[in-house]
Amino acid sequence: MLWSKNGRKDNVVFRGARVLDPAEGLDAVCDVRVDGGTIAELGTTLDVNGHRVVEGAGLVLAPAFVDPHVHLRVPGREDEETIASGTAAAAAGGYCAILAMPNTEPVVDSAAVLGSLIEDAQAQAEIPVGFLASITRGQEGAELTDMAELADQGAAGFTDDGRPIVAPGLMRRALQYHGITGRRLAVHCEEPTLSKAGQMHEGAVSAELGFSGYPSVAESLMVERDLSLAAYEEQPLHLLHLSARESVEALRKAQAVGVAATGEVTPHHLCLTDQAVRTLDPNVKMNPPLRAAEDRDALVEGLRDGTIAAVATDHAPHARHEKEVPFEAAPFGVTGLETAFSALYTNLVAPGALPLETLLERMSAGPARIYGLEPPRIAVGAPANLVLLDTAATWRVDEDGFRSRSANSWLLGQTLEGRVRMTVAAGKVVYES
Amino acid sequence: MGDIHVMREDFLPPKQPPRRHLISIGDLTRADVERLLATARSFGRSLEREVKKLPTLRGHTVVNVFYESSTRTSSSFELAAKRLSADTMSIKAAGSSVDKGESLKDTALTLGAYDPDVIVIRHPQIGAPDVVARYTEAHIVNAGDGKHQHPTQALLDLYTIREHVGPLDGLHVAIVGDVLHSRVARSNIQALTLMGASVTLVGPPPLIPRGIESMGCTVSHDIGAIASADVVYVLRMQRERMLEGANYVPSLREYTARWGVTPERLRPGQKVMHPGPMNRGVEIDPLVADAADALIETQVRAGLVVRMAVLYDLLTTGPATVKTPEPLEVA
Numbered sequence: 203m204l205w206s207k208n209g210r211k212d213n214v215v216f217r218g219a220r221v222l223d224p225a226e227g228l229d230a231v232c233d234v235r236v237d238g239g240t241i242a243e244l245g246t247t248l249d250v251n252g253h254r255v256v257e258g259a260g261l262v263l264a265p266a267f268v269d270p271h272v273h274l275r276v277p278g279r280e281d282e283e284t285i286a287s288g289t290a291a292a293a294a295g296g297y298c299a300i301l302a303m304p305n306t307e308p309v310v311d312s313a314a315v316l317g318s319l320i321e322d323a324q325a326q327a328e329i330p331v332g333f334l335a336s337i338t339r340g341q342e343g344a345e346l347t348d349m350a351e352l353a354d355q356g357a358a359g360f361t362d363d364g365r366p367i368v369a370p371g372l373m374r375r376a377l378q379y380h381g382i383t384g385r386r387l388a389v390h391c392e393e394p395t396l397s398k399a400g401q402m403h404e405g406a407v408s409a410e411l412g413f414s415g416y417p418s419v420a421e422s423l424m425v426e427r428d429l430s431l432a433a434y435e436e437q438p439l440h441l442l443h444l445s446a447r448e449s450v451e452a453l454r455k456a457q458a459v460g461v462a463a464t465g466e467v468t469p470h471h472l473c474l475t476d477q478a479v480r481t482l483d484p485n486v487k488m489n490p491p492l493r494a495a496e497d498r499d500a501l502v503e504g505l506r507d508g509t510i511a512a513v514a515t516d517h518a519p520h521a522r523h524e525k526e527v528p529f530e531a532a533p534f535g536v537t538g539l540e541t542a543f544s545a546l547y548t549n550l551v552a553p554g555a556l557p558l559e560t561l562l563e564r565m566s567a568g569p570a571r572i573y574g575l576e577p578p579r580i581a582v583g584a585p586a587n588l589v590l591l592d593t594a595a596t597w598r599v600d601e602d603g604f605r606s607r608s609a610n611s612w613l614l615g616q617t618l619e620g621r622v623r624m625t626v627a628a629g630k631v632v633y634e635s
Numbered sequence: 636m637g638d639i640h641v642m643r644e645d646f647l648p649p650k651q652p653p654r655r656h657l658i659s660i661g662d663l664t665r666a667d668v669e670r671l672l673a674t675a676r677s678f679g680r681s682l683e684r685e686v687k688k689l690p691t692l693r694g695h696t697v698v699n700v701f702y703e704s705s706t707r708t709s710s711s712f713e714l715a716a717k718r719l720s721a722d723t724m725s726i727k728a729a730g731s732s733v734d735k736g737e738s739l740k741d742t743a744l745t746l747g748a749y750d751p752d753v754i755v756i757r758h759p760q761i762g763a764p765d766v767v768a769r770y771t772e773a774h775i776v777n778a779g780d781g782k783h784q785h786p787t788q789a790l791l792d793l794y795t796i797r798e799h800v801g802p803l804d805g806l807h808v809a810i811v812g813d814v815l816h817s818r819v820a821r822s823n824i825q826a827l828t829l830m831g832a833s834v835t836l837v838g839p840p841p842l843i844p845r846g847i848e849s850m851g852c853t854v855s856h857d858i859g860a861i862a863s864a865d866v867v868y869v870l871r872m873q874r875e876r877m878l879e880g881a882n883y884v885p886s887l888r889e890y891t892a893r894w895g896v897t898p899e900r901l902r903p904g905q906k907v908m909h910p911g912p913m914n915r916g917v918e919i920d921p922l923v924a925d926a927a928d929a930l931i932e933t934q935v936r937a938g939l940v941v942r943m944a945v946l947y948d949l950l951t952t953g954p955a956t957v958k959t960p961e962p963l964e965v966a
Contacts (some may be wrong), residue, residue: 399762399878407850410784412761412821415845528760539730546841555902 203358203577204299204330205323206289209630210584211239215250217467219258219590223265223580224559225567226295234263236586239629243582256624258535258590263298264562265578266298266587266625269464269539270388270569271363271514274331276322278307282519285319288539289328291517295539296328296635298578298587298627299570302334303363306593307319311336311347313355320356320561323485329627332358332573337387343368348624353383360572361388364489366424366554370396377435386573388440389428390450392490395421401530403445403476403493411479413530416491422448429456429463438462443516445471445490447500464572467501469539469542470612473549474498484525484532484611486515505564506556512569513561515542519608537611540604545613547593547620558593588626590613595621654774655949658764659784662937668793668830673793674944675937682718682940695950699752700742701778702728702758707911707935708787712755715942721752739766745769752950756780773848774949782818782876788910789822791941793830795934796955798867800906804831805885807865810852811837811896812918815844815883819910823851823868835860838870838894841883846912858894863903869896869909869919887917898922905931917944 216234221244223229233248234241248409275283283291292300294384302319304310310319316335323331335357339345341364349360360383367373367389380387397420402408404415405556419517425441429452444465449578453465470488475495478486486492504510518535525532538545543565550556567577578587599613656662663671681689697716701709709725713748716723724736726746733742739758746754747770754773756764761781768775779785797803808827814820814836824847827834834852836843837860848854861867877883884890896907897920907919907929915921923929 323945392662398881404845409844409847410821410850412784414782417845482765523738523740526766527738528758528762528766528780529761530760 203356204332205320206327206330206591211629212631213237213253215253215255216258217255219263221263224563226579228580239586241582241584241586251541263590264589265566265580266589267565268569269297269298269300269515270512272300272302272517274302282521285322286326287547287607289331291539293328293625293632296589296622296625299635301332301358305364306540309336309341311339313351316355328632334359334361336363341365344550348381349383353385354529357385359386359388363390364390364413365391374431376517377431377437380437386440386473388442390587391421391424393420394421402479405490405494407476418446418448421490425449426452426464432463433461441465443468445493447497450500450504465510466512467505467510468516469538482529484529485610486538487529487532487534488536502555506560512572513565515539519606520610527608535607537606543614544550544620548618552619558601586626587630590624592621592623597621656768657786657945658777660786660789660822665829671944672794675940678940679945688718690720692721695721695752697721697723697753698746699725699755705757711938712942715939719943738807740770743767744769750876759762761882779818782816785818785822787945788819789826791937792823793826794941795930799930804823806832807864808832808866808868809835809861810868811844812870814838815842815874816876817870820870824852837861839884858900866906872914872918891917896923
């Protein structure tokens with residue numbers, strides 16, 4: 203389900219880092235030796251064996267991150283991102299695997315398009331990448347794609363991300379068919395007659411600024427509908443980029459009665475509220491929109507208590523000229539691969555709102571499990587998927603510092619705490635700073 | 636969870652913009668408004684003279700860029716600049732490079748190349764004046780950006796009320812109608828509350844934006860709520876901004892029956908205002924529009940002196956970066 207360039211397998215010894223793998227219950231200052239891309243030994247004063255030595259004193263060595271929600275813009279908008287640039291950006295963000303969304307031009311709705319993406323990934327991808335295919339042909343919400351064929355060819359899951367499955371009858375069919383493919387269905391929950399023309403969260407800020415509102419209930423109503431259908435069909439379901447308090451509550455309730463539902467949340471929804479839209483900066487325009495402080499608090503709490511299993515960047519590159527326009531004319535979406543950890547460390551971990559261990563789990567094993575990927579872990583015999591983090595470092599997010607082809611980040615000009623120092627993906631050192 | 640410090644100051648609008656623009660009433664303090672109204676009043680007196688032109692802004696250039704149709708605002712900005720002896724240039728989107736698909740950024744860069752002192756812009760999209768401000772050195776005056784702000788309209792309304800009704804402090808103004816689509820309403824709520832007036836919004840629920848009470852006004856869906864107001868400010872039903880099938884009101888007939896401002900719903904001496912253009916017989920009864928208590932033409936007259944004051948204020952009391960005209964070299 204994941205593809206990348208055939209890479210070398212590195213020999214490295216990480217010496218003296220705080221080795222932290224919450225899923226494995228590991229938190230110790232020790233050495234980690236990687237032999238030919240596989241974790242070979244954990245311990246103190248390990249033999250170097252002629253390997254490259256990376257001094258980790260004062261740093262954190264953790265399982266590398268998995269991003270379940272990336273827009274690589276291929277095919278169709280290679281000016282905004284490519285598989286090469288997007289996976290390089292992911293490597294810089296500490297990721298060892300990412301999943302790409304199918305809302306491209308053309309849509310990934312056939313074995314032919316998926317096949318060409320897999321070939322591209324085998325030629326260009328710096329880190330392993332998987333591809334979701336669409337649930338409906340052309341993401342038009344009318345006819346199902348040939349999901350079994352797409353699954354056989356390696357689709358990592360199915361989604362019409364960016365668009366909801368409007369008709370409940372069609373959503374039910376997709377859930378029924380999920381029993382055949384076994385690959386996760388992921389849904390963007392938005393009731394279009396309620397969000398129509400909406401530019402931002404409906405509330406005091408939209409009332410004052412005059413923007414058309416996109417109310418929370420436009421999301422939560424669809425969340426509740428899809429959870430009801432998933433419960434009825436007894437199929438699992440993944441909810442993409444949740445933004446509203448009511449959605450988190452609905453997910454928590456469904457999980458409590460045994461629905462196999464999962465959810466994800468983006469760094470921007472965890473860090474910002476609709477107050478940020480007062481800047482009229484097109485780089486805080488996204489779908490779903492930034493919501494009120496109560497919503498943000500509910501998302502943080504949902505991530506903390508595990509209702510929301512994953513952080514997903516929803517990395518959405520846009521060409522510069524498309525964002526140099528009035529807010530209302532700008533497309534939805536912001537980049538996030540290269541800033542996710544630092545943004546969340548700065549805004550949640552450093553102020554004490556979320557333990558570092560929880561963040562690391564939700565950025566790595568959490569998202570991997572949703573899509574049935576092998577969770578990155580620090581254990582003897584496991585493939586080396588590692589990120590070395592310097593939580594004491596600060597850095598400034600600059601427009602020209604990205605590996606992504608696009609720079610539509612909500613963090614431009616911000617100084618962040620916590621920095622990725624090295625990423626090892628599938629046994630290969632793919633990033634160093 | 637209550638105490639997470641996630642909002643960083645950097646994400647909030649800068650408190651002290653590097654240049655002085657007039658984009659939102661929120662940019663102004665009460666003292667700024669007092670100064671602008673006093674300046675407008677002195678210009679009002681100068682316009683009573685036989686020679687109406689003042690040399691004040693000689694050598695300055697004011698560019699008006701209108702991406703939306705306008706009669707009142709564009710003509711009054713142009714005349715205001717001329718009365719102050721500034722050079723003016725007016726550009727309408729129709730017939731310009733905008734028709735050829737030029738972006739707002741490129742239009743701003745092009746106009747900026749002429750080093751204008753002020754760019755007055757009207758645009759259908761919220762935030763357009765901020766985009767122009769980003770790409771030129773000129774002072775920006777917002778002449779209406781989508782549903783967001785129309786600050787000079789609010790200033791001329793304050794001027795009209797103060798000259799023809801009385802002090803703003805303690806005054807009660809009812810704003811009636813399509814608040815949802817109205818930049819005039821948003822600017823006026825801010826301006827009136829800034830000056831100590833109280834504001835009640837009256838209209839059908841779908842046309843009163845959810846959460847607007849946080850701007851410091853009260854809301855009523857009953858037209859009877861206008862009874863206690865000193866001024867009834869009638870908004871235009873903005874049919875052109877209403878999405879098809881959105882059902883904001885079942886029909887204009889239903890709207891008029893329920894929320895139309897008619898002579899029967901007013902008491903003698905209640906002043907009536909409207910930013911224009913009016914839909915006579917929809918939001919306002921023609922008898923009300925033409926009655927002695929209507930201040931609608933007075934508002935238009937106030938627009939001229941208030942816009943003169945805004946241009947003067949930006950170009951003479953702004954920060955040190957404002958250019959002073961250099962004397963012509965005499966050969």
